[in-house]
Amino acid sequence: xxxxxxxxxxxxxxxxGTQAERxxxxxxxxxxxxxxxxxxxVKQESALGKQAKRYMDAGDLVPDDLIVKMARERLQxxxxxxxxxxxxxxxxxxxxxxxxxxxxGLTRRVTAAVLIDVPDAxxxxxxxxxxxxxxxxxxxxxxxxxxxxxxxxxxxxxxxVQREDDKPEVIRRRLAVYHEQTEPLISFYDDKGLLRRxxxxxxxxxxxxxxxxxxxxLRHEENV
Ligand code: AMP
Numbered sequence: 001x002x003x004x005x006x007x008x009x010x011x012x013x014x015x016x017g018t019q020a021e022r023x024x025x026x027x028x029x030x031x032x033x034x035x036x037x038x039x040x041x042v043k044q045e046s047a048l049g050k051q052a053k054r055y056m057d058a059g060d061l062v063p064d065d066l067i068v069k070m071a072r073e074r075l076q077x078x079x080x081x082x083x084x085x086x087x088x089x090x091x092x093x094x095x096x097x098x099x100x101x102x103x104x105g106l107t108r109r110v111t112a113a114v115l116i117d118v119p120d121a122x123x124x125x126x127x128x129x130x131x132x133x134x135x136x137x138x139x140x141x142x143x144x145x146x147x148x149x150x151x152x153x154x155x156x157x158x159x160x161v162q163r164e165d166d167k168p169e170v171i172r173r174r175l176a177v178y179h180e181q182t183e184p185l186i187s188f189y190d191d192k193g194l195l196r197r198x199x200x201x202x203x204x205x206x207x208x209x210x211x212x213x214x215x216x217x218l219r220h221e222e223n224v
Contacts, residue, residue, distance in 0.1 A: 003083040010116035013127040029083035059173030113189035116200035131160040
């Protein structure tokens with residue numbers, strides 16, 4: 001297998017961002033988070049950021065056409081040519097089909113879709129305690145993974161904040177959106193034989209080990 005084009009699927013708060021960060025270090029491929037890209041656009045008050053903000057604040061999905069355009073531009077960059085880890089994209093069937101089309105035009109394909117499975121009650125517990133570093137997007141949890149210094153990022157010393165969309169009523173909306181619009185991707189990738197399920201309720205190190213084992217198997221299967 002010459003490249004690893006990995007998708008991480010899972011409800012909000014499943015730990016996709018945490019795992020993608022760890023995998024990026026192992027695999028030397030870029031980690032592309034559409035959520036992070038959108039938040040950067042909102043911060044810069046770009047045209048895209050202005051369009052996306054109201055959807056994000058409400059816990060709704062940003063329209064497919066905006067997301068697909070943003071993802072296409074990102075995946076065309078040089079650093080994504082030998083593989084990528086996608087966190088938070090695709091999130092609808094339409095996006096998944098658009099991704100397949102983008103890749104097949106380049107004679108590339110999705111290597112696997114890793115589902116990090118976590119029940120709703122656990123999602124609510126995790127997200128309500130999540131704090132994110134303003135600068136680099138590093139994730140913490142007030143209870144399960146606190147920073148060394150209160151409200152300050154260990155990695156870059158910037159302040160930790162609660163995301164607007166980690167407020168309880170928005171969390172519930174995001175979960176509903178996940179079940180309605182993103183869960184259909186599970187059978188989409190399963191039908192193609194690309195789905196790999198991971199129990200996301202274990203701690204981050206165990207989940208990481210499990211994903212690494214899945215990747216090792218994929219590499220073995222593809223005989224490289
Ligand atoms: P995340 O950080 O992945 O939870 O994304 C935060 C928010 O950004 C989501 O609640 C959506 O409003 C928006 N978003 C991120 N990725 C996508 C996507 N692939 N499609 C639509 N909206 C997205």
